[in-house]
Amino acid sequence: MIEISGAGQVFGSVGNGGVRALDGIDLSIRDREIVTLVGPSGCGKSTLLRLISGLVPPSEGSITINGERVTAPRQDTGIVFQAPTLLPWATIMENVMFPSTIMGRADDAARRRAKDLLAVAGIADFADHRPRQLSGGMQQRAAICRALVHDPGILLMDEPFGALDALTREIMTIELLRIWANAPKTIIFVTHSIPEAVILADRVVVMSPRPGRIAEIIDVDLPRPRDFAMSGHPEFQRCAGRIRELIFGEQGARFDVEH
Numbered sequence: 310m311i312e313i314s315g316a317g318q319v320f321g322s323v324g325n326g327g328v329r330a331l332d333g334i335d336l337s338i339r340d341r342e343i344v345t346l347v348g349p350s351g352c353g354k355s356t357l358l359r360l361i362s363g364l365v366p367p368s369e370g371s372i373t374i375n376g377e378r379v380t381a382p383r384q385d386t387g388i389v390f391q392a393p394t395l396l397p398w399a400t401i402m403e404n405v406m407f408p409s410t411i412m413g414r415a416d417d418a419a420r421r422r423a424k425d426l427l428a429v430a431g432i433a434d435f436a437d438h439r440p441r442q443l444s445g446g447m448q449q450r451a452a453i454c455r456a457l458v459h460d461p462g463i464l465l466m467d468e469p470f471g472a473l474d475a476l477t478r479e480i481m482t483i484e485l486l487r488i489w490a491n492a493p494k495t496i497i498f499v500t501h502s503i504p505e506a507v508i509l510a511d512r513v514v515v516m517s518p519r520p521g522r523i524a525e526i527i528d529v530d531l532p533r534p535r536d537f538a539m540s541g542h543p544e545f546q547r548c549a550g551r552i553r554e555l556i557f558g559e560q561g562a563r564f565d566v567e568h
């Protein structure tokens with residue numbers, strides 16, 4: 310469904326203070342697959358996500374979704390960033406409805422869907438509150454509802470739980486899997502957490518240090534539904550061990566990766 314071929318990204322001009330962030334990325338992502346991206350800080354994970362989102366055009370290579378070249382943000386793609394980035398003056402309901410509103414599709418069906426999503430995310434009682442009246446975790450749930458409201462087939466998530474405490478983070482990860490099980494969609498998820506990467510993924514894409522290349526793609530053969538109690542499972546340990554080996558073994562340096 311998503312085809313990335315020979316994608317490279319250079320910021321500025323190389324040799325002249327520019328940065329090569331990505332090099333020769335080839336990756337095919339299937340419909341309804343969950344792919345997680347892990348790798349050392351600065352290896353280009355966020356850049357790759359931005360290329361797929363159409364927010365940034367690749368300097369080299371191409372990205373297609375269902376055979377169409379990605380040249381701009383698409384309506385069938387939802388994005389969640391690390392910070393919830395809600396509009397502070399708008400209510401939670403208005404924030405969640407925002408994508409439907411700007412697409413001119415803020416009808417009753419969209420409002421019903423927004424309400425249902427808020428209920429699934431456990432924040433239905435806060436629909437009329439402003440973002441500042443919610444905790445960080447609740448705001449991020451609202452941001453996830455906003456990314457899902459127009460029912461995109463693709464969800465791009467850039468360390469969406471990175472700013473949350475460890476407990477909320479685990480709960481949110483399992484909630485995301487529950488949402489996905491109810492309405493499967495293609496998810497590409499950037500994380501620094503190896504357990505999060507394994508628990509979520511059908512495949513973990515491990516990237517090498519800058520310029521970011523794909524070091525290895527690991528198939529995670531754990532049954533679903535999943536939860537963190539599976540971290541003792543031999544398949545979980547195999548995957549987590551291999552990711553650690555790839556990231557820490559190659560460089561022997563201290564990377565910004567939780568393990």
Ligand SMILES: Nc1ncnc2c1ncn2[C@@H]1O[C@H](COP(=O)(O)OP(=O)(O)OP(=O)(O)O)[C@@H](O)[C@H]1O
Nearest residue numbers: 320328329330349350351352353354355356357519
């Ligand atoms: N707009 C930009 N202009 C110039 N350089 C950039 C820009 N965006 C990213 N870079 C550089 O590209 C490289 C990859 O950055 P990116 O944010 O994609 O990495 P990352 O793997 O997501 O990092 P982290 O895990 O720390 O969030 C970095 O060296 C970064 O400095």
